[in-house]
Amino acid sequence: MALKRVFITVKIYPGLSSRDEETVYSAGLLEDGTWIRIAPLRFERRSYDRQYRKYEWIEMDLVRRRADKRRETHHPRRRGTPVRVLERVRHQNNWDLRKKIALQKVYVGMNRLLADAHNKSKVVSLATFKPARLLNFFWEKTARDWTEEQAAWLDRNNLLERRNGVLQVIRKLPYRFSYTSEDINGREATFMIDDWELGKYFWERLEHHRGNEPAALEDVRNRYFVEFVRDRDVYFFLNTIRVSHHSAANPFFIAGTFYPKREHQLSFDFGM
Secondary structure, eight states: OOEEEEEEEEEBOOOOOSSGGGOOOEEEEOTTSOEEEEOSOOOOSSBGGGSOOTTEEEEEEEEEOTTOOSTTEEEESSTTOOOEEEEEOOOHHHHHHHHHHHTSEEEOOHHHHHHHHHOTTTOOOEEEEOOSEEEEEEEEEOOSSOOHHHHHHHHHTTOEEEETTEEEEOOOOSEEEEEEEEOTTSOEEEEEEOBHHHHHHHHHHHHHTTTOHHHHHHHHHIIIIIIHHHHBOOEEEEEEOHHHHTTSSSOEEEEEEEOOBOOSOOOOEEEO
16 A cells, blocks of 8 residues: 545636546645646546635655656556545635645746756656746637547536536536736746636636626636736646656646735745
8 A cells, every 4th residue: 555645726617638548637745845747636526616625735645657758657456446534724824724725835937947857867747836927817719518428528527517407528618718927037938827716716707697708707817817916826737648747848737826916925945
């Protein structure tokens, strides 16, 4: 047995990579602050919302995925390996305990991050990054529906949501959201966002506006850009895809956002 306690900080909006079994759904931190990626992860047949949640400690029998050179990648020892939810860390005192767990190492410079990502002895593919400034938040249209093959794969792997009282395959987001940010050294970078929370918020606002997509999109922008710039101390949980990790100049995308209210600067191990 190789039971590991993982503090879940990343829950990706379901999508399909070039190889289905390598699509990443969850990642988090071990007790010593080391990142770990769980892929693939087989879910029970219930709503994705009702699987384990962000900011919960879980315990699972995980082993290193040797076919993946990214050292953080692990997989359940066997299909059907149970996930034990231990406790949820709440957001009291402006996320104080969450910050102590999740912000043990923070990159503030893209040069250092990319050097560690492409360093063969490190191969950093999960990281916490603090942008110095958020410059833009935008979206692009994408295909509106899954292909039949994609929908069948999602159904087989229990990536479901409850709509109208019935479990159905999770809807495909019709937009791709991205940030452009600036690091502490003034270097700009653009990151696509693949965060479950953001996708869920888009659908909630679309329902609120009775299908009015421009209004829903503006609500998403107000929350994830206007409010973040005005009030929040924003961090990105960054992730990479295996097939492009070593070939892309910047292989990272945003797998999750972390946004306590802005206050005095805490002391972290910053990576420049």
